[in-house]
Amino acid sequence: MIAFTDIVGMDLAKQALMLLAVDPSLGGVVIPSTVGSGKSTLARAFADILPEGTPFVELPLNVTEDRLIGGVDLEATLASGQRVVQHGVLSKAHKGVLYVDSLSLLDSSAVSHIMDAMSRGAVIVEREGLSEVHPADFMLVGTYDPSDGEVRMGLLDRIGIIVPFTPVNDYRARKQIVSLVMGTRNEEDTQDELRMLRGIIGAAREQLHHVSITNEQIKGLIQTAISLGVEGNRVDIFAIRAALANAALGQRTEVDDEDLKLAVKLVLVPRATRMPEREPSEEEMQQEEPPPPEEQPEQEGEDENAPPDETDSDADEEQEETPDMIEELMMDAIETDLPENILNISLASKKKAKSGSRGEALNNKRGRFVRSQPGEIKSGKVALIPTLISAAPWQAARKAEKAKKGIKTGALVISTDDVKIKRFRDKSGTLFIFMVDASGSMALNRMRQAKGAVASLLQNAYVHRDQVSLISFRGKQAQVLLPPSQSVDRAKRELDVLPTGGGTPLASALLTGWETAKQARTKGITQIMFVMITDGRGNIPLAAAVDPAAAKAPKEELEKEVEALALSIQSDGIASIVVDTQMNYLSRGEAPKLAQKLGGRYFYLPNAKAEQIVEAALS
Amino acid sequence: MAFPFTSIVGQEEMKLSLILNIIDPRIGGVLVMGHRGTGKSTTVRALAEVLPLIDRVKGDIYNRTVEQYIEMESGVKGAPVLKASDVKTEKIPVPVVDLPLGATEDRVCGTIDIEKALTSGVKAFEPGLLAQANRGFLYIDEVNLLDDHLVDVLLDVAASGKNVVEREGISIRHPARFVLVGSGNPEEGELRPQLLDRFGLHARIITINDVAKRVEIVKLRREYDENPEAFLKKVVRQQQKLQKEIVAAQKLLPKVSMDDSVLTDIARLCMALGIDGHRGELTITRTAHAFAALQGDTNVTMEHVRKIAGLCLRHRLRKDPLETVDAGEKIDRELAKVLGEAEVAA
Numbered sequence: 034m035i036a037f038t039d040i041v042g043m044d045l046a047k048q049a050l051m052l053l054a055v056d057p058s059l060g061g062v063v064i065p066s067t068v069g070s071g072k073s074t075l076a077r078a079f080a081d082i083l084p085e086g087t088p089f090v091e092l093p094l095n096v097t098e099d100r101l102i103g104g105v106d107l108e109a110t111l112a113s114g115q116r117v118v119q120h121g122v123l124s125k126a127h128k129g130v131l132y133v134d135s136l137s138l139l140d141s142s143a144v145s146h147i148m149d150a151m152s153r154g155a156v157i158v159e160r161e162g163l164s165e166v167h168p169a170d171f172m173l174v175g176t177y178d179p180s181d182g183e184v185r186m187g188l189l190d191r192i193g194i195i196v197p198f199t200p201v202n203d204y205r206a207r208k209q210i211v212s213l214v215m216g217t218r219n220e221e222d223t224q225d226e227l228r229m230l231r232g233i234i235g236a237a238r239e240q241l242h243h244v245s246i247t248n249e250q251i252k253g254l255i256q257t258a259i260s261l262g263v264e265g266n267r268v269d270i271f272a273i274r275a276a277l278a279n280a281a282l283g284q285r286t287e288v289d290d291e292d293l294k295l296a297v298k299l300v301l302v303p304r305a306t307r308m309p310e311r312e313p314s315e316e317e318m319q320q321e322e323p324p325p326p327e328e329q330p331e332q333e334g335e336d337e338n339a340p341p342d343e344t345d346s347d348a349d350e351e352q353e354e355t356p357d358m359i360e361e362l363m364m365d366a367i368e369t370d371l372p373e374n375i376l377n378i379s380l381a382s383k384k385k386a387k388s389g390s391r392g393e394a395l396n397n398k399r400g401r402f403v404r405s406q407p408g409e410i411k412s413g414k415v416a417l418i419p420t421l422i423s424a425a426p427w428q429a430a431r432k433a434e435k436a437k438k439g440i441k442t443g444a445l446v447i448s449t450d451d452v453k454i455k456r457f458r459d460k461s462g463t464l465f466i467f468m469v470d471a472s473g474s475m476a477l478n479r480m481r482q483a484k485g486a487v488a489s490l491l492q493n494a495y496v497h498r499d500q501v502s503l504i505s506f507r508g509k510q511a512q513v514l515l516p517p518s519q520s521v522d523r524a525k526r527e528l529d530v531l532p533t534g535g536g537t538p539l540a541s542a543l544l545t546g547w548e549t550a551k552q553a554r555t556k557g558i559t560q561i562m563f564v565m566i567t568d569g570r571g572n573i574p575l576a577a578a579v580d581p582a583a584a585k586a587p588k589e590e591l592e593k594e595v596e597a598l599a600l601s602i603q604s605d606g607i608a609s610i611v612v613d614t615q616m617n618y619l620s621r622g623e624a625p626k627l628a629q630k631l632g633g634r635y636f637y638l639p640n641a642k643a644e645q646i647v648e649a650a651l652s
Numbered sequence: 653m654a655f656p657f658t659s660i661v662g663q664e665e666m667k668l669s670l671i672l673n674i675i676d677p678r679i680g681g682v683l684v685m686g687h688r689g690t691g692k693s694t695t696v697r698a699l700a701e702v703l704p705l706i707d708r709v710k711g712d713i714y715n716r717t718v719e720q721y722i723e724m725e726s727g728v729k730g731a732p733v734l735k736a737s738d739v740k741t742e743k744i745p746v747p748v749v750d751l752p753l754g755a756t757e758d759r760v761c762g763t764i765d766i767e768k769a770l771t772s773g774v775k776a777f778e779p780g781l782l783a784q785a786n787r788g789f790l791y792i793d794e795v796n797l798l799d800d801h802l803v804d805v806l807l808d809v810a811a812s813g814k815n816v817v818e819r820e821g822i823s824i825r826h827p828a829r830f831v832l833v834g835s836g837n838p839e840e841g842e843l844r845p846q847l848l849d850r851f852g853l854h855a856r857i858i859t860i861n862d863v864a865k866r867v868e869i870v871k872l873r874r875e876y877d878e879n880p881e882a883f884l885k886k887v888v889r890q891q892q893k894l895q896k897e898i899v900a901a902q903k904l905l906p907k908v909s910m911d912d913s914v915l916t917d918i919a920r921l922c923m924a925l926g927i928d929g930h931r932g933e934l935t936i937t938r939t940a941h942a943f944a945a946l947q948g949d950t951n952v953t954m955e956h957v958r959k960i961a962g963l964c965l966r967h968r969l970r971k972d973p974l975e976t977v978d979a980g981e982k983i984d985r986e987l988a989k990v991l992g993e994a995e996v997a998a
Contacts, residue, residue: 058877102754142753145797149753152693152793157752159759159781187794187840190688248867255866265689265859269870450819522838 037078038226040071048279049194049299050079051230053172055237055278059193059271060151061173063136063184066198072176073134079174080130082230088129090171092122094138101146103167104160111425116163123150124167136175137182138555144185147173151191182552183516190264193271195303233282240281246273246288257297261305272300424451462499463560464517464553465490465650466546470567471507472537479566480505485643486564487515487524490650500558502549503527506542508535510578513545517553539571539627540591541578543598550607563602563609563631564650569623571595599630609633610649653880657698658890661869662862666695666855668943669963671894673789673831673852674703674746675901675942680852680935681810681832683795683843683967687859692835693793696748702891703746704899706787710740713779714826715747715787724827747788749781749830753797760802761809762817762824777824782815785830795834796841803847806832810850852935854967856980901945908941910952917954917990921961924986927968935964954991961987 040047049062066072080089093100103121110117123131123146131147133139139147150156154170173192177184189195254272276296280288424447431446469483487501501524503515515527542565550561571591576583602609609631613624628635636649660667669682684692709721716724718741722734751760762780781790790806792798809815815828832851836843848854860866876883915937922932940956949956966979 098754142797145753145794149793157750157754159752159755161756162758162763162765162778164759185840187688187837251867251870252863255863255870259861259863259866263859264687266691266866266869267689269866270873273870273874518839519841520839 035074036223036227037081039223040075043075046196049196052275052278054082054234055281056274057172059274061192062194063192064176064196065179068178076132076174076176081227082234090126090131092133102156103158105163120167123156124169126171127168131171131173133175136177137184144188148188194299237281240284243286244277244280250288258301261301263304272296275300464500464558465562465564466549467503468542468546468565469505471505472535482643483566486646489643489647504545506538510538511542511545536573537571538573540575540594547602561607565611569627596630603632611635612646613637654697655694655876656887657702658894659872659887660695661865662860663857666857669853669855672939672942674898676938677831679938682853683851684835684855685838686857688837690857696791696833700748702895705743706746707741710742714783749785749790751792764819782828783826786828789833790830791833794836796836796843848967853963904945907950908944921990932965932968939964
């Protein structure tokens with residue numbers, strides 16, 4: 034066990050956890066970071082700096098609904114003949130910490146329950162004849178690796194602090210971490226440091242009641258939130274609390290600029306949906322502007338109901354009030370990080386998922402066992418224990434009844450009413466991953482078709498529990514415009530922006546699609562279909578994303594890359610179709626070749642309508 | 653203790669929808685959809701404090717009125733004939749039942765009381781949340797995440813106003829009329845069309861982008877967090893005032909009337925918007941009556957209709973995902989046409 038004070042680096046994450054220790058009403062801290070950076074070590078060490086006896090509960094990833102919420106403890110109930118109530122994991126974390134490692138891999142119903150508990154500060158148990166309220170006011174500390182997928186926004190909205198993502202690659206710090214793990218540090222030093230830190234936090238908790246924040250400062254934070262396009266109003270309170278807690282840590286009575294900056298950095302920036310607009314300064318007019326990062330396309334504000342003149346004046350004010358603060362922070366926040374060894378494509382294990390038939394969203398046969406419910410014996414797997422529990426109270430009465438009628442009974446009399454069926458949650462809809470070639474002159478056209486197809490698939494997504502994701506590729510690498518989603522609203526919004534032109538990074542598209550598919554698989558989606566809308570002429574290698582000099586590659590190499598990827602994708606059991614929208618009659622047959630490599634089907638639809646694409650995908 | 657309803661800044665659409673449903677529960681509930689962190693649940697959970705009181709039979713688990721009670725209990729074979737004078741009553745606030753996502757079906761519908769069966773061998777019915785919600789509100793936060801299976805149960809009960817439980821030779825029917833209130837974020841998943849259609853009103857909720865309002869929200873919230881009791885004391889007057897307005901509107905409602913010409917205009921509006929069935933017209937008519945009553949008017953005009961048309965129809969328009977025009981704008985445009993107003997140049 035490594036102590037909080039022994040952990041090297043990750044200063045921002047440490048600061049975040051200290052703020053939470055000072056003011057638990059910040060709700061929690063989320064730490065995104067790559068594997069092996071020590072984020073879990075840090076999160077577990079968080080208990081070190083909390084007051085003695087604070088509960089620290091770790092949430093198992095595969096937690097079942099009844100363990101999470103609590104309910105009747107069947108064994109104890111049967112043994113004692115009286116109903117014994119078991120508290121769930123959420124209420125065990127009351128007044129303490131709920132720690133979730135790999136937050137983004139958590140099952141979506143578990144996420145919903147956590148959100149519900151956070152919004153009430155309690156768990157409402159209405160299960161198996163039980164009706165109770167268990168207090169569950171906890172701090173959520175979550176870590177996750179962004180390459181495993183994103184955490185649901187609804188949950189993040191209830192967690193005050195999100196540490197900006199920074200991959201750890203400071204060599205010296207790493208070395209020290211290693212030496213720590215090897216146990217070369219002095220235990221006594223550690224204990225002294227921890228005591229000191231606990232003292233500082235205790236004092237800050239006292240100080241928190243004496244820190245004030247001015248109206249102007251509150252306005253500044255709110256304006257920043259608006260200009261970053263953060264959704265919802267809950268963040269305002271979190272940002273203020275973070276600033277106050279930081280001032281309290283410094284034993285100050287007033288919030289200063291540093292506190293505000295930290296609040297912007299830890300609370301607001303990670304939730305930004307757009308870059309604040311700003312007037313370039315004189316100096317910059319003379320210099321060349323750096324190109325805007327492609328990570329975050331600008332989005333139109335969503336306040337359709339606000340009169341336009343009002344928003345304009347807002348924007349003007351922002352520029353007067355908070356430009357320096359934001360600019361500085363923005364630069365920090367948008368350090369794009371590229372995955373290393375992007376070229377190390379591991380050959381996927383040769384497993385074939387069944388593709389073709391579309392399963393049902395809810396069923397009684399496959400998937401994860403969620404709960405039991407009354408049902409017919411024929412309609413699924415019988416949940417034995419719940420069935421017996423349900424039959425138990427009636428045994429005496431039934432045996433007596435049968436005896437009256439002179440019917441002999443076995444050891445157990447079970448009636449059809451007792452039967453409980455196991456219910457499984459199986460999100461076995463299909464995930465359609467659209468990959469749209471956004472390079473060249475046909476890009477706009479393809480995009481329109483793809484958008485139409487996405488929209489029309491989503492129209493019926495509910496029926497089949499299907500999801501749709503959209504990846505566009507052009508220039509140096511592919512970009513996920515729409516992560517797997519069922520939301521028509523979101524699709525409409527995310528697909529509104531589309532730069533076109535540039536090279537065709539086909540391999541990057543396949544890789545991005547494959548990664549998206551793998552993430553979806555961890556969340557229980559089994560069936561995946563690639564819908565590629567392209568002429569199949571890739572001309573940009575994977576390496577171009579990391580090294581501009583590598584953009585020129587010989588044709589054979591390009592083909593090798595695509596082929597290796599296509600094979601892996603095929604052996605991963607992913608179905609594909611390639612829609613060739615090439616107008617040119619003298620097509621060189623690149624797209625059919627791509628379809629062949631993917632083991633998929635090929636459609637030539639030069640004037641494809643959205644409906645035709647959907648038809649092809651569903652055929 | 654909940655944050656008080658009258659201290660909630662903005663989100664007028666949602667507040668109005670809820671109040672109209674208190675005035676006339678037949679409007680058929682509210683679906684509140686929109687951005688995260690905009691106070692959806694806070695508002696619904698604040699509702700209980702401003703609801704008027706109702707009379708029920710003392711201690712009755714189904715919150716029945718004396719008439720309902722006598723009618724149901726006298727029907728039982730061998731039961732004594734009951735007289736209204738024999739039945740004790742009490743005043744309770746309109747119930748607001750908060751359905752958690754993890755609820756199991758037996759707790760929603762009610763089930764056999766296991767404990768009684770175990771300890772005394774008696775087969776007794778233990779009512780569930782649907783019984784508690786009778787004559788009140790049933791609230792489902794994150795309604796789009798609720799188990800399909802439970803959604804189906806709720807839809808059946810909401811449609812019939814009755815809950816039927818049959819098990820172990822016991823058959824229980826009890827009244828379950830409630831106003832269904834659902835909230836959610838459309839990004840978390842779309843709502844089934846069948847479910848969407850069941851809600852009378854559809855309020856949209858978005859992030860407030862007015863700095864002054866947001867400062868106000870923050871101030872009130874911080875003051876409340878600091879000392880909830882003192883805060884509630886300060887606003888008790890406003891809370892009572894709102895409650896009085898609601899009660900007055902409830903009393904006025906039976907006296908509110910509507911000319912045939914208004915009804916014709918409503919029908920034309922629904923036709924122009926291509927809304928199927930009569931549910932749209934019915935909802936507008938009821939909601940407009942309730943709105944007029946709230947305003948203290950005894951005659952419904954198209955001006956009342958204009959204020960509530962969006963709430964009633966927004967979710968009933970055919971969904972076209974590529975449509976760039978907002979549903980609300982569409983409704984306004986058609987309304988202007990129906991009323992023969994010159995179209996405002998877009």
